[in-house]
Amino acid sequence: MLRWMTAGESHGEALTALMEGAPAGVAITSARIGSALARRRLGHGRGARQRFERDELSIIGGIRHGLTIGSPIALRIGNSEWPKWRTVMSADPVPAEDLLIDAGTGDEREIARNRPLTRPRPGHADLPGALKYDLPDARPVLERASARETAARVALGAVAEAILEQIAGIRLVSHVVRIGEVRLPAGAPTPTPEDVERLDADPVRCVDPATSAAMVECIDAARKDGDTLGGVVEVIATGVPIGLGTHTVAASRLDARLAGELMSIQAVKGVEIGDGFETAGLPGSQAHDEILALADGAVTRASNRAGGIEGGMSNGSPIRVRAAYKPISTVPRALRSVDLATGEPATGLHQRSDTTAVVPGAVIAQAATALVLAQALLDKTGGDSVTECAGNLRAYTERIAERTHWTA
Numbered sequence: 464m465l466r467w468m469t470a471g472e473s474h475g476e477a478l479t480a481l482m483e484g485a486p487a488g489v490a491i492t493s494a495r496i497g498s499a500l501a502r503r504r505l506g507h508g509r510g511a512r513q514r515f516e517r518d519e520l521s522i523i524g525g526i527r528h529g530l531t532i533g534s535p536i537a538l539r540i541g542n543s544e545w546p547k548w549r550t551v552m553s554a555d556p557v558p559a560e561d562l563l564i565d566a567g568t569g570d571e572r573e574i575a576r577n578r579p580l581t582r583p584r585p586g587h588a589d590l591p592g593a594l595k596y597d598l599p600d601a602r603p604v605l606e607r608a609s610a611r612e613t614a615a616r617v618a619l620g621a622v623a624e625a626i627l628e629q630i631a632g633i634r635l636v637s638h639v640v641r642i643g644e645v646r647l648p649a650g651a652p653t654p655t656p657e658d659v660e661r662l663d664a665d666p667v668r669c670v671d672p673a674t675s676a677a678m679v680e681c682i683d684a685a686r687k688d689g690d691t692l693g694g695v696v697e698v699i700a701t702g703v704p705i706g707l708g709t710h711t712v713a714a715s716r717l718d719a720r721l722a723g724e725l726m727s728i729q730a731v732k733g734v735e736i737g738d739g740f741e742t743a744g745l746p747g748s749q750a751h752d753e754i755l756a757l758a759d760g761a762v763t764r765a766s767n768r769a770g771g772i773e774g775g776m777s778n779g780s781p782i783r784v785r786a787a788y789k790p791i792s793t794v795p796r797a798l799r800s801v802d803l804a805t806g807e808p809a810t811g812l813h814q815r816s817d818t819t820a821v822v823p824g825a826v827i828a829q830a831a832t833a834l835v836l837a838q839a840l841l842d843k844t845g846g847d848s849v850t851e852c853a854g855n856l857r858a859y860t861e862r863i864a865e866r867t868h869w870t871a
């Protein structure tokens with residue numbers, strides 16, 4: 464079974480990403496993983512940190528000469544800003560005087576880094592985390608809650624996309640469909656994997672230039688107003704064979720697995736499969752995707768409102784999922800809070816923040832989707848090598864083609 468895990472803190476030395484269960488023979492390079500990491504850094508609405516921080520990728524294990532070798536894949540994403548955080552985030556104890564609020568440098572940013580974080584931000588992990596883990600300072604909580612962790616998941620997502628592509632020809636694309644109140648109009652074209660370069664070039668990863676301009680304006684207005692924004696992203700996977708996931712075990716349903724993984728992304732508060740929320744209001748006669756033809760393994764449907772999943776299984780149509788991001792909780796126009804050290808009224812901590820995470824959020828949602836689809840694909844095909852997995856998939860699809868070959 465394909466499994467993955469990440470470790471590391473936002474301002475720590477590095478993030479670590481581990482993947483177990485990838486077959487041997489998947490072509491993947493640090494350039495390909497690096498370009499996924501670079502894509503996550505694109506987009507209008509992020510704060511200063513994205514401009515100066517660099518992801519320093521190294522492949523530690525599981526890949527040799529550009530091919531996976533079947534062993535666990537280990538990736539390290541070093542943080543170029545580590546020297547500034549070496550004391551605050553030291554794993555070993557440090558002398559108390561080094562952690563004084565003003566360690567003598569007189570540098571305001573240095574002072575801010577060292578100060579205990581006792582003014583929890585409503586919407587962030589600070590308050591429940593500090594109380595649950597019995598910590599006087601929310602620093603350790605926000606360090607791990609931070610979406611910096613998504614760099615590790617995006618790196619793993621690049622491996623997952625290579626697995627999907629090389630075994631089954633499955634490809635993914637992600638885009639932004641809403642930021643604040645600005646929405647992609649109904650009827651706008653749905654992007655395909657061929658549109659990736661164009662989407663990368665757009666400041667808000669939007670297919671429609673007029674909507675993109677309105678989204679940029681909306682982000683700029685929020686920033687000027689000391690506020691933050693949320694929005695909605697969509698991920699589309701094409702070339703998915705029938706039968707990934709299962710109706711037989713609740714937790715193994717493909718839609719359940721996708722929803723769980725997407726919901727695990729920082730700030731995601733809603734997941735939609737296909738037109739889930741809209742179809743809730745339609746009569747059944749208009750809500751489903753009529754089957755127009757079934758021949759030699761190919762299914763023709765009148766629509767794809769189900770987002771390519773029926774009964775917890777892929778149905779051969781493109782998979783289409785959406786994730787709703789809430790607005791960033793470090794609101795410059797700080798929200799009311801209570802100081803954890805004194806119990807006195809305070810305002811939530813604010814040093815710097817993104818205005819919106821929706822644009823990188825699309826890329827992160829794509830990685831999450833790729834990981835779940837790769838896991839479901841390998842569940843279906845089994846196999847220790849790409850050749851074996853692809854052969855098993857071929858035998859299965861040939862059987863479906865055989866079953867749906869109608870002779871007069």
Ligand SMILES: Cc1cc2nc3c(=O)[nH]c(=O)nc-3n(C[C@H](O)[C@H](O)[C@H](O)COP(=O)(O)O)c2cc1C
Nearest residue numbers: 587588608609610729730791792793816817820823
């Ligand atoms: C790409 C990305 C960037 C984010 N940047 C910030 C930020 O600058 N400030 C902030 O308060 N939250 C930011 N968040 C959201 C927090 O990480 C998230 O709200 C927090 O961990 C609490 O988790 P929850 O919102 O899922 O409940 C970001 C999220 C993502 C996906």
Ligand SMILES: C=C(O[C@@H]1CC(C(=O)O)=C[C@@H](OP(=O)(O)O)[C@H]1O)C(=O)O
Nearest residue numbers: 512513608609610611614729815816817
């Ligand atoms: C570093 C990243 O995102 C960070 C995620 C984040 C948060 O609270 O989630 C808060 C911000 O960091 P800071 O509080 O240090 O300014 C973002 O920059 C990244 O995505 O690479």
